[in-house]
Amino acid sequence: MKLTHNTVFITGGTSGIGRAMAEQFHRLGNQVIISGRRKALLDSVTAANPGMDSVVLDVTDAASVQAAAESVLSRYPALNVVINNAGIMPFDNAAGVQDDAMAVSLLNTNLLGPVRVTSAFIEHLKKQPDAVLINNSSILAFIPLASNALYSATKAAIHSYTLSQRFLLRDTGVKVIEISPPWVDTDLIYRSGDDRAMPLDAFISETFEKLGTDNIEAIVDRVLPARANPGANEHTVVNQFNQSMVENPIPVA
Known part of the structure; x- marks a missing residue:
């Protein structure tokens, strides 16, 4: 994708990967509109980045998504990039009793959120030159x-x-790109400084290098072995990975 002269809308743009991506697009000379649930945080980010704009948006609320999309498109009819980034990462126990409210919130945010946002913008994107839809897995x-x-x-x-x-x-002008971050040292759970976590600035730098190509996936090199998950042998890989995390768990604040 081209990295300049875009109008970019991003969900979850007040912290972590979302804010860092928004600020990098902003530095590159794009018009950036961030979204999130808390206006005070949105105002803080836009104040630190003059020219960046924002809209209040709750991805778990279909009416909120639709209203935000209408507001953004009325102000920025040249919008051509939508980034589905908002997400939450609670712990859960697949081998025990689940917290149903947490499970519903997680699915509503991480899965249905991007579905709603894409639905609200996709017909507009189909009419734009250099249109890009980016999903953060x-x-x-x-x-x-x-x-x-x-x-x-x-x-x-x-x-x-x-x-x-x-x-x-495939037969429209909309390019669909997936980014798949590794463990990045952000406040998604909490910022830890763990040596296994990729520094945020390094992740952003490499991700933008990948975005600037014609590839349909902008995946940093350290994720590629996982992306090549070996099919029928995946259970061995998954078990080894999780055993390593049991032996060296993510520290909890």
């Missing part, structure tokens, strides 16, 4: 983390949904 789409089984499942679903979108949009 995860390395856990390919190798699930057992302690976050539902989160991993939502990201696997986003990967699958992206494959279908790309096929269905």
Whole structure:
């Protein structure tokens, strides 16, 4: 995709990967509109990045998504890039009793959120030159983390949904790109400084290098072995990965 002279809308743009991507697009000279649930946070990010704009949006609320899309498109009819980034990552227990409210919230945010946002913008994107739809999945789409089984499942679903979108949009001008972050040191769970986590600035730098190509996936190199999950042998890979996490767990604040 071209990295300049776009009008970019991104969900979950007040922290972590979302904010870092928004600020990098902004530095490159794009018009960026971020979204999130809390206006105070949106105002803080836009104040730090003069020229960036924002809209309040709750991806779990279909009416909120539709209203935000109408507002954005009325102000920015040249919008040509939509980034589905908003997500949450609670822990869960697939081997025990699940918190139903947490499970519903997770699916509503991570899976139905991108579905709603895409639905609200897709007909507009089809009419735009250089239109791009970017979906943020995860390395856990390919190798699930057992302690976050539902989160991993939502990201696997986003990967699958992206494959279908790309096929269905093949004869339109909309390019569908997937990014699949590794463990990045952000506040998605909490910022840890763990050596296994990829520094945010390094992730953004490499991701934008990949976005600037014609590839349909902008996946950093450290994720590629997981992306090449070996089919029928995946259980061995998944078990080895999760055993390593049991032996060296993510520290919890």
